[in-house]
Amino acid sequence: MIDANNTSSDVNKVNKERYPLVSIVVLNYNGKHHLKTCLDSLLRTKYPNFEIILVDNGSTDGSVEFVQQNYPTVKIVRLSKNIYAAGGFMAGAIIAKGKYVALLNNDIEADENWLMPLVEILEKMPWVAAADAKYMNFYERNRFDDAAAAGRWIDYFGNNYTRGVREIDYGQYDKLTYEFGxxxxxxxxxxxxxxxxxxxxxxxxxxxxxxxxxYLIGYKVVYVPQSIIYHKGGGSSREKMGAPRAKPEFYYLIKHNRLIMLVKNYEVRNMLIALFVTTIEYILTAMYFFLTRQNVYGVQIIRALIYILKNLRKIVRKRALVQSLRVRKDRDIRRYMVPYSGDIWKFLRGIQR
Known part of the structure; x- marks a missing residue:
């Protein structure tokens, strides 16, 4: 029980002891124009025990100096060059002191109550290793984002499926749900x-x-709709907002990473089936691009297939490490996947990407 005569600092100390520390890692690359909105919203977070770490991926736009001058409580990890999202977030997570680590891009604005529901779920559900917020569009606040939205899954062949993209939020996805991404x-x-x-x-x-x-090591991932984050969405990876697909260089990385993921994470039989179906899908999609004179995208698909063939030995070594940690069978994990949602399905629905 808190003594009514305690000072506010005493109360804050008690609150911090009750709530586990959360390290909020914000990734930035030449995003100075995003930082005020992002950091101001995070500092308004109604959770008593958190630190903010800015990982700067070699920015040249004065981002670091801006944060140093205006946000003295924010810790800064200044990298000499851009090591992209995975590397940047790893750099932040390594120095993080929290029991939990939140990983955010710089182009977000967090609702002041975003963090508490996530921590409460993780504290109550020890079998859950990670939790995702509801991502809304920054510019149209009643619509879901087009990147994360209301939870993300994959189909049996590694195709990404994001629920609720660009839909108006009527509360249709306000149920706690196990997801994949x-x-x-x-x-x-x-x-x-x-x-x-x-x-x-x-x-x-x-x-x-x-x-x-x-999932392989026995945990689950959950979507928590009570946590809301507003995202500016996809602008850096596409030629313009609303473009049907990523820029060619990013499209290539998406296609080749999907193949690597299938090799690393599936049991042998399911891996071979998934690779066969995916290769057929890639070839058909490349043919579509060549026939419609979008040659640059057809070339990226061929590049992705060639990369896997050239680097198969290295990828198989990664697979061996991942499989050594496995405690759950594919048949259990596939319960959390969705039916086919790849390029052929999108093409038939008129949303080929």
Whole structure:
């Protein structure tokens, strides 16, 4: 019981002892124009025990100086060059002191109550290793984001499925749900138990790959709709907002990371089936691009297939390490996947990407 005569500092101390420390890692690369909105919102967070760590990926726009001058309580990890999302977040997680680590991009604004529901779920559900927030569009606050939205899954062949993209939020996804992809908050010890992010995934699938490995070692990932984050969404990876697919260089990374993920995480039989189906899908998609004179995207798919063939030995070594940690069979994990949602399905629905 807190004594009514305690000073506010005494109360804050008690609150901090009651609530586990959360390290909030914000990744930044030449995003000075995003930082005020992002950091101001995080500092308003209604949770009594957190630290903020800014990982700067070699920015040249004065981002670090801006934070040093205006946000003295924010810790800064200044990297000499851009090591991309997976590497940058790993750098922040390594120095984090919290029981939990929240990983956020700089182009977000967090609701002041975003953190408490996530921590409460992780405290109540020890079998859950990570939790994801509800991601809404920064500019149209009643619509879901087009990157994370209302939870993310994959199908049996590694295709990404994001629920609720660009839908108006009527509360239709306000139920706590097990999902597959995760990007918001992790148990720090479990995060490192599975090796954290694969830093060779420069763009795309690093979060899905991590979620899969968490399931492999016996944990689950959950979507928590009471936690709300507003995201500016996809602008850096696409030619313009609302473009149907990523820029060619990012498209290539998405396609080749998906193949690596399938090799690393599946049991042998399921891996071979998934690779066969995915290769057929890739070839058909490349043919579509060539026939519609979008040659640059067809070339990226061919590059992805060639990369896997050239680097198969290295990828198989990674697979051996991942499989050595496995405690759960594929048949149990596939319960948390969705039916086919790949390029052929998107093409038939008129949303081919």
């Amino acid at each position: 995760v990007s918001t908050i992790f148990r720090r010890d479990t995060f490192f138990k599975v090796g954290g992010f694969d830093t060779s995934f420069l763009f795309g699938y690093e979060d899905i790959d991590l979620g899969w490995r968490l």
